[in-house]
Amino acid sequence: MVVKNLKTRLSSLDAAFLYLERKECPMNIGAVCIFEPKLTYKDLVSHIQERLPLIPRYLQRLAPDPFNISHPFWEYDSNFDIKNHIFRVKQRGSFDRKDLRKLAGEIMSELMDRAKPLWELYLVENFENNKSAMIAKVHHCMADGISGVDLMKVIFDVTPNAEKPKITPLAVQDKKTPEEKIIESLFGTIEESLKNLMALQGGVLYLASTFAKPENLRSLPDIVDLIPALAAPPSILPFNRACSGERLIDWTEFSFTEARKIRDHLGGTVNDVVLTVLAKAVSDYTKRFGHVVEGKTVRFMVPVSLRQKEERGSLGNLISFLPVEIPLDISDLKDLFNYVHQKMSKMKQTHLAELLMMFGAAYASIPPALQAAIGAVADLPFPPFNMVATNVPGPQVPFYLAGRKMIDQYPYVPIGYRLGLGCAILSYDKKLYFGLSSDLQAMPDVESFREILDSTLDEFKQVIS
Known part of the structure; x- marks a missing residue:
């Protein structure tokens, strides 16, 4: 499966989540996912990197419209670096659920940097009883709940030993001129x-x-x-x-x-x-x-x-x-x-x-x-x-990510x-x-x-x- 029908420009409803956002109201949606057995940072980065061509929106950032006569539009980020989006959480010891809830609250409180693609993953490698946890965060202008579930079908597998998807390299268009x-x-x-x-x-x-x-x-x-x-x-x-x-x-x-x-x-x-x-x-x-x-x-x-x-x-x-x-x-x-x-x-x-x-x-x-x-x-x-x-x-x-079973998703x-x-x-x-x-x-x-x-x-x- 590949994410399809990508529109270049935000719709009025998508844009509303940008226009209404402020410090008191960060417009992030997301989830806290628990995996068993442990998921390593290296495997997570490798897995997502491999599937990015299937979700080109994850490679795009928002650009303002010239003269502000239309809504912002999506353009490919020429400086994209996956390590600006996937983070390993520093830990002194294994996290429990109280630690995880506190961390998730802090992450969801932060406004996202609109100068880069609007998604982030935070990995807690050491979670209770030989598990790992991942906090996923996406700006609401990118997706609603149903499209978020559809996105899961691209990132996750339905078996622990799934074959790697066949991926066609993206044909990234050149940036348009100001006149265009x-x-x-x-x-x-x-x-x-x-x-x-x-x-x-x-x-x-x-x-x-x-x-x-x-x-x-x-x-x-x-x-x-x-x-x-x-x-x-x-x-x-x-x-x-x-x-x-x-x-x-x-x-x-x-x-x-x-x-x-x-x-x-x-x-x-x-x-x-x-x-x-x-x-x-x-x-x-x-x-x-x-x-x-x-x-x-x-x-x-x-x-x-x-x-x-x-x-x-x-x-x-x-x-x-x-x-x-x-x-x-x-x-x-x-x-x-x-x-x-x-x-x-x-x-x-x-x-x-x-x-x-x-x-x-x-x-x-x-x-x-x-x-x-x-x-x-x-x-x-x-x-x-x-x-x-x-x-x-x-x-x-159940869904799997890099061979690890997702046992909970909040x-x-x-x-x-x-x-x-x-x-x-x-x-x-x-x-x-x-x-x-x-x-x-x-x-x-x-x-x-x-x-x-x-x-x-x-x-x-x-x-x-």
């Missing part, structure tokens, strides 16, 4: 604007044809019911405070088999299980602060992939967002699950993700320079959501703008991995939330036993 860049920029801006206008028009026609059907027309009142969740500010929860940019990380895991048993027993989806557990954990965490939860809700920002089958394997961001608002005063897990399931079903029936994508297309139609200016001053007195909750389906078979999602807590969920090798990220200033006790999350997961298992 200006012409390309002008035509790129026109192409992007036309594409977004066509997407907006296509979205309107799609929704019109959808709701022309009588069975779908009946769901229009449901859209009206959902509008308040888009327009009104959410309840302010204990972790919705100004962020410092200093990240804390924790994680836990849950049997994917158990999650599917709960899904089948109660009648819903694994995503319903995940959102139910998170909502209950947020409620219990809020109560710890003495806050009343009656009448309050938690509003999750749930990314939804709009990547079509033919777009799998390409990088960049093809996502929309759902504002999923869940009451905090439903204490019974079965009742809470039923509420979440009905809510998510209603959102799917009303095609809310596609509707919100239309607003994204309208925003993307404004000039890139204005988009950059909006991003530079973007701030709100209240957050539009309470926290990010992204659930990415991953491979259900995902990471960026936070900021008064969203002091985020949760990324990844299914991998029959487990659900919950990666928690919090801001030191907004939520210094992320481990307390993790303990509540563990307790809620255990409670959910008892529901079906």
Whole structure:
């Protein structure tokens, strides 16, 4: 497999992750991976070096657009050196999980150097019980969760003794002249604007044809019911405070088999299980602060992939967002699950993700320079959501890197703008991995939330036993 359909220029959504980034909100995504047996620095560098031609974006850096009339574009880094991207962590002794979480938080807190390709790997060679750990970090403008999973299929193997992939050397194009860049920029801006206008028009026609059907027309009142969740500010929860940019990380895991048993027993989806557990954990965490939860809700920002089958394997961001608002005063897990399931079903029936994508297309139609200016001053007195909750389906078979089995993979999602807590969920090798990220200033006790999350997961298992 090779990463395909590489676009030269950032889309408006890709660029938004650049424009909104600041010290308080580093826009890094990534994961902490555990390998067994030990992985050496030499083998890691050799393995990645060998596969770089399959992922040419890893050889490219961002270049500003001439006169700032379009979004930045990707160009090959003539000074590329893999040792500027893969680092061996200095250790006095073997790391345990506490050490690893602390290190991962420090790494994810740092803004990436935009003068080089926007990815980094940090190897902890000596991890507990003859294992190694790797912290992977990629800028969000390069990939979303689904394309990140597709990227795994390029870097990793499905057997420990896989044959080396056949690699065709890259044909690196010469750098364009300033005149060529200006012409390309002008035509790129026109192409992007036309594409977004066509997407907006296509979205309107799609929704019109959808709701022309009588069975779908009946769901229009449901859209009206959902509008308040888009327009009104959410309840302010204990972790919705100004962020410092200093990240804390924790994680836990849950049997994917158990999650599917709960899904089948109660009648819903694994995503319903995940959102139910998170909502209950947020409620219990809020109560710890003495806050009343009656009448309050938690509003999750749930990314939804709009990547079509033919777009799998390409990088960049093809996502929309759902504002999923869940009451905090439903204490019974079965009742809470039923509420979440009905809510998510209603959102799917009303095609809310596609509707919100239309607003994204309208925003993307404004000039890139204005988009950059909006991003530079973007701030709100209240957050539009309470926290990010992204659930990415991953491979259900073990992956290998340089012959070492990846036994655990804990995902990471960026936070900021008064969203002091985020949760990324990844299914991998029959487990659900919950990666928690919090801001030191907004939520210094992320481990307390993790303990509540563990307790809620255990409670959910008892529901079906």
